[in-house]
Amino acid sequence: xSSELVSFLIKVAxxxxxxxxxxVISSGFTLVFGLMRVVNMAHxxxxxxxxxxxxSVQEEGAPWAVAIAGGTIAVGVTSLLVQQLVxxxxxxxxxxxxxxxxxxVVGDLILWYWGGQPKTLDPPDVIRTPVHLIxxxxxxxxxxxxxxxVVIGIGLWLLLQRTQLxxxxxxxxxxxxxxxxxGINIDRAFTMVFVLxxxxxxxxxxxxxxFLSLGPGKDLETLTVALVVVIIGGLGSVVGSxxxxxIVGLVDSFGRSYFSELAIFLLSGTLLAVLAFRPQGxxxxxxxx
Amino acid sequence: MxxxxxxxxxxxxxxxxxxxALPLWSGTFTVQLTTRGLYLGILAMSFILLSGYADMISLAxxxxxLMAGYVIGIGAQDYGISHTVLVPLAxxxxxxxxxxxxxxxxxxxxxxxxxxxxALSQLFFxxxxxxxxxxxGYPGIPGIERPEIFGFSLVNAEPLYYTTLVVTLxxxxxxxxxxxxxxxxxxxxxxxxxxxxxSLGYNVQLHRYLAIVISGTFAGIAGILVTYFTGVAAPSRAxxxxxxxxxxxxxxxxxxxxxxxxxxxxxIAFLTSIASQYTTRHWTVTGTVFILIVLFMPNxxxxxxxxxxxxxxxxxxxxxxxxxINR
Numbered sequence: 001x002s003s004e005l006v007s008f009l010i011k012v013a014x015x016x017x018x019x020x021x022x023x024v025i026s027s028g029f030t031l032v033f034g035l036m037r038v039v040n041m042a043h044x045x046x047x048x049x050x051x052x053x054x055x056s057v058q059e060e061g062a063p064w065a066v067a068i069a070g071g072t073i074a075v076g077v078t079s080l081l082v083q084q085l086v087x088x089x090x091x092x093x094x095x096x097x098x099x100x101x102x103x104x105v106v107g108d109l110i111l112w113y114w115g116g117q118p119k120t121l122d123p124p125d126v127i128r129t130p131v132h133l134i135x136x137x138x139x140x141x142x143x144x145x146x147x148x149x150v151v152i153g154i155g156l157w158l159l160l161q162r163t164q165l166x167x168x169x170x171x172x173x174x175x176x177x178x179x180x181x182x183g184i185n186i187d188r189a190f191t192m193v194f195v196l197x198x199x200x201x202x203x204x205x206x207x208x209x210x211f212l213s214l215g216p217g218k219d220l221e222t223l224t225v226a227l228v229v230v231i232i233g234g235l236g237s238v239v240g241s242x243x244x245x246x247i248v249g250l251v252d253s254f255g256r257s258y259f260s261e262l263a264i265f266l267l268s269g270t271l272l273a274v275l276a277f278r279p280q281g282x283x284x285x286x287x288x289x
Numbered sequence: 290m291x292x293x294x295x296x297x298x299x300x301x302x303x304x305x306x307x308x309x310a311l312p313l314w315s316g317t318f319t320v321q322l323t324t325r326g327l328y329l330g331i332l333a334m335s336f337i338l339l340s341g342y343a344d345m346i347s348l349a350x351x352x353x354x355l356m357a358g359y360v361i362g363i364g365a366q367d368y369g370i371s372h373t374v375l376v377p378l379a380x381x382x383x384x385x386x387x388x389x390x391x392x393x394x395x396x397x398x399x400x401x402x403x404x405x406x407x408a409l410s411q412l413f414f415x416x417x418x419x420x421x422x423x424x425x426g427y428p429g430i431p432g433i434e435r436p437e438i439f440g441f442s443l444v445n446a447e448p449l450y451y452t453t454l455v456v457t458l459x460x461x462x463x464x465x466x467x468x469x470x471x472x473x474x475x476x477x478x479x480x481x482x483x484x485x486x487x488s489l490g491y492n493v494q495l496h497r498y499l500a501i502v503i504s505g506t507f508a509g510i511a512g513i514l515v516t517y518f519t520g521v522a523a524p525s526r527a528x529x530x531x532x533x534x535x536x537x538x539x540x541x542x543x544x545x546x547x548x549x550x551x552x553x554x555x556x557i558a559f560l561t562s563i564a565s566q567y568t569t570r571h572w573t574v575t576g577t578v579f580i581l582i583v584l585f586m587p588n589x590x591x592x593x594x595x596x597x598x599x600x601x602x603x604x605x606x607x608x609x610x611x612x613x614i615n616r
Contacts, residue, residue, distance in 0.1 A: 037400060039400060039403065039404050085580075085584075088584065089583065089584065089587075092399070092400050093346060093399065093400060093403070094583055094587055096400060096403065097346075097536070097540070097579075097583050098580060098583045098584070100533060100536070100579070101576050101577075101579035101580035101583060102576070102580060103576075104530065104533055104572055104573075104575065104576030104579065105572070105573050105576035105577055105580065107572070108570055108572035108573045108576065109570075109573060112569075112570055112573075220411070220528060220529050220530075223411075223529070224407075224408065224411035224412075224414075224415070227404060227407060227408045227411070228408055228412075231404065231405065231408055235401070235404075261419050261420055261421055261422065262419075262420065263419065264412065264415040264416050264418075264419045264420070265416065265420075267412065267415075268412045268415075268416070271408065271412070272393060275393055275396065279396040279397065
């Protein structure tokens, strides 16, 4: 194979594997938004929390898989507590502002507890060994992230389309009051979705902390990419998140290699271009006034 | 003119006189802190113009402030342009950015608007971080010198304070005039019932767009003051935490009135300063205050959540009696 083709394929692989991480990051965010209409501004802080807890668990000598589970559960529990607070406020704007305050506090406390040094988790050798596929050798862990993203994507799709909770969530997205009137405990569904979203975010943080490093500022960076992915893909749509993640991943990978410091303009341009033609995002439904 | 307005006017003039005399009896530190409170106040008022009068929660105000800062910093340091030229250019720069952001954000409503402005401002922050050859990246442009106006150098704290005070007062009066103008009234009508205003023949989207541009311009004016005060134009200014400060200031004061922004700006300046004297975790303190405000006082200090409202009413009556103003 020619070297141009190989370097092109590597860029595609970089883009797609980064897209895998982006999907994991944004799936919890979009799930919560879809049902509750709450933009979880603490999303980035939750991501960091998941990553740091997993890092600490691994520091204690636990295997990587246990560390990942630790991060996932820690953010799940945090979400449960935060949901208790968010549930006390009425209206999506006040709820969103509340999560903004919570994100500020959690982000600051994380900085206080874990300090400002960048930290990285070590995934086990089994998934870290470089893999030789279609003409080039590539870090196995990046493929692992892509596989994990696909598994999560399919799992979420099955959950939403094939289970009772999924039916309640989908109905709740359309008409909250009606679902409630049918005798379904919508508050419990909200809590479950919020916790599930938190666990996905915690998982994303733990995996992301093995992929990239954890450090100050990562929380806002994560919130931003999650926002861009779900705005492009369409708010509340899991399929949209997947497509948005692939677009952002590829734009980022190719942008960085061809435009270097102007890559951010390419990303902004993509966002603007999508919104110019579909203000609700690629898979979003028209917002109700 | 009813009593309410007259007492408000008397109160504001009294506050202005106190503010004028502030450097006479307080130290440089307090003067600097008040300067910070004032420009935060302009930023919070620019936020309130959108949130309180047009029902649009914008998290992009600090981007406009940073844009103004970049024009001044890059213009002065890299091109040696005079500040007399740069100040209007900076306001224009902020306005152009607001026109661009507005084009995108205007298509979104309510919670979507908030997300859109956040995404736009975080992308602008990204531009500041990554476009190193122009913006100088993370450290930004340090050492921006304060100019002279009418022969007075702004290098010392007091002249800068007076300049900020005058600019703040002018911004307040201009914005107050704006919200009471036919344009402002239409904006409030749109806030309350966009469909009705549209059916009455008003161009709803155009009014919302103009509000975004005007608000961004005022944020840019504040951005000039921020730049001279700090001497730096760095991307962190457009990052979410800075925007959070503006939102908190507006919410503490109350988003139903412009005055809430001024009050909130001053409170936030002093609160963060006091908190950082006792702990390095001042963001935790600020965030906690924010959470408490959203939970227990969503309408802010001037929004009537506290008995303060009744208290000021009786005070107003007394002042009115004292001044011999009849109802």
